Amino acid sequence: xxxxxxxxxxxxxxxxxxxxxxxxxxxxxxxxxxxxxxxxxxxxxxxxxxxxxxxxxxxxxxxxxxxxxxxxxxxxxxxxxxxxxxxxxxxxxxxxxxxxxxxxxxxxxxxxxxxxxxxxxxxxxxxxxxxxxxxxxxxxxxxxxxxxxxxxxxxxxxxxxxxxxxxxxxxxxxxxxxxxxxxxxxxxxxxxxxxxxxxxxxxxxxxxxxxxxxxxxxxxxxxxxxxxxxxxxxxx
Amino acid sequence: xxxxxxxxxxxxxxxxxxxxxxxxxxxxxxxxxxxxxxxxxxxxxxxxxxxxxxxxxxxxxxxxxxxxxxxxxxxxxxxxxxxxxxxxxxxxxxxxxxxxxxxxxxxxxxxxxxxxxxxxxxxxxxxxxxxxxxxxxxxxxxxxxxxxxxxxxxxxxxxxxxxxxxxxxxxxxxxxxxxxxxxxxxxxxxxxxxxxxxxxxxxxxxxxxxxxxxxxxxxxxxxxxxxxxxxxxxxxxxxxxxxxxxxxxxxx
Numbered sequence: 001x002x003x004x005x006x007x008x009x010x011x012x013x014x015x016x017x018x019x020x021x022x023x024x025x026x027x028x029x030x031x032x033x034x035x036x037x038x039x040x041x042x043x044x045x046x047x048x049x050x051x052x053x054x055x056x057x058x059x060x061x062x063x064x065x066x067x068x069x070x071x072x073x074x075x076x077x078x079x080x081x082x083x084x085x086x087x088x089x090x091x092x093x094x095x096x097x098x099x100x101x102x103x104x105x106x107x108x109x110x111x112x113x114x115x116x117x118x119x120x121x122x123x124x125x126x127x128x129x130x131x132x133x134x135x136x137x138x139x140x141x142x143x144x145x146x147x148x149x150x151x152x153x154x155x156x157x158x159x160x161x162x163x164x165x166x167x168x169x170x171x172x173x174x175x176x177x178x179x180x181x182x183x184x185x186x187x188x189x190x191x192x193x194x195x196x197x198x199x200x201x202x203x204x205x206x207x208x209x210x211x212x213x214x215x216x217x218x219x220x221x222x223x224x225x226x227x228x229x230x231x232x233x234x235x236x
Numbered sequence: 237x238x239x240x241x242x243x244x245x246x247x248x249x250x251x252x253x254x255x256x257x258x259x260x261x262x263x264x265x266x267x268x269x270x271x272x273x274x275x276x277x278x279x280x281x282x283x284x285x286x287x288x289x290x291x292x293x294x295x296x297x298x299x300x301x302x303x304x305x306x307x308x309x310x311x312x313x314x315x316x317x318x319x320x321x322x323x324x325x326x327x328x329x330x331x332x333x334x335x336x337x338x339x340x341x342x343x344x345x346x347x348x349x350x351x352x353x354x355x356x357x358x359x360x361x362x363x364x365x366x367x368x369x370x371x372x373x374x375x376x377x378x379x380x381x382x383x384x385x386x387x388x389x390x391x392x393x394x395x396x397x398x399x400x401x402x403x404x405x406x407x408x409x410x411x412x413x414x415x416x417x418x419x420x421x422x423x424x425x426x427x428x429x430x431x432x433x434x435x436x437x438x439x440x441x442x443x444x445x446x447x448x449x450x451x452x453x454x455x456x457x458x459x460x461x462x463x464x465x466x467x468x469x470x471x472x473x474x475x476x477x478x479x480x481x482x483x484x485x486x487x488x
Binding site for chain 2: 019021023026061062093094095097099101103106107108109110111112113114137139141142143145146147169201202217219220226227229232234
């Protein structure tokens with residue numbers, strides 16, 4: 001292992017009632033040489049209050065997040081999970097990312113495999129977000145389906161309050177929401193599926209630095225998670 | 237060492253790499269697959285806003301080109317939704333001409349009530365000359381007799397098998413040569429399960445995770461070795477398995 005380590009700060013959201021497995025390293029050679037040098041995992045509630053540290057062995061390959069959180073009395077809550085890792089660059093040959101696999105228990109829905117957001121405090125040039133302004137985009141399928149789209153946003157910074165502008169596009173119309181998040185706070189906002197008959201086509205999130213941002217959708221009848229995906233940072 | 241040897245070997249074998257944007261597709265009863273073609277990223281980089289024609293080619297799981305789709309993007313914020321026509325095989329590759337596009341393209345799987353989405357890859361397809369294809373068929377065929385392949389490319393991937401959900405693997409051959417992909421699955425303290433999956437040029441195969449991980453609840457470590465360029469996507473399935481809602485996701 002090299003003596004030069006790189007940092008990676010990542011954020012995801014965990015909901016009670018979900019199985020949630022996080023791959024600390026994405027690809028692993030058969031001799032198990034690739035592993036994190038260290039990883040600290042902290043959990044925050046929606047108000048930014050730290051609920052605790054989760055002890056994780058950096059030699060682990062896949063962490064059962066739901067199992068590790070089971071003893072923290074978080075019933076009914078969605079929590080923000082911050083992973084602060086140090087790694088040898090060979091552990092992530094491409095862009096550094098943890099990956100994860102999430103599934104609502106007892107649901108017929110398909111499990112979702114996703115790339116965990118790399119955020120402020122990682123290595124900006126390696127996560128592709130070097131600009132002062134951060135601007136992310138996501139396109140939606142423009143047809144009416146019985147699922148409720150939304151955005152989950154979290155502020156991983158230690159001291160800075162973040163303001164995010166969320167622009168949702170419906171044909172030629174645009175709807176704007178402003179979200180203010182104090183350090184370590186997180187929230188979920190709904191995006192109307194239609195506006196005056198026009199379907200949601202695109203959403204953009206603009207903020208001063210890279211927040212934790214996920215597009216999500218919930219099945220209208222059951223509320224179960226059916227979409228959980230990263231946005232795209234095009235304006236760098 | 238491999239970084240030096242691979243380009244050298246490609247040059248010696250006269251292998252060409254054609255830049256190609258590709259996506260996986262999946263269809264089935266109650267499962268609709270729609271591509272979202274767009275040029276959204278270019279609004280930051282391209283001054284013009286002229287309509288842009290865009291075309292996509294659908295390859296079936298046996299590598300046969302089954303359909304071409306044409307659409308026009310009215311401007312840089314427009315998106316064309318292209319419904320992928322189902323085939324009996326139900327999976328394959330779509331390539332998109334992105335010579336005038338600059339953006340990630342999406343593929344969606346919908347059960348009529350909700351949908352799941354991932355993006356494609358702007359990579360390349362390998363073209364091998366005839367004599368190399370013949371050589372690969374000869375040597376690869378001999379190695380296949382003992383369950384082996386020419387290990388020109390290797391990938392690693394975790395897969396998940398649980399009681400009511402799991403991740404299957406969609407393998408994609410991104411070359412014009414028959415690609416034998418040796419899939420080895422390991423779990424801590426267990427022996428490997430091994431399969432040799434043979435894909436025709438531009439072919440795909442959905443590999444059931446239960447044929448790789450034999451325990452009812454386990455995480456498998458896959459090692460995939462192939463004689464030509466390939467990629468894979470994970471296909472998530474719930475309690476109804478492939479008859480129910482599916483998700484699809486890229487890997488690194």
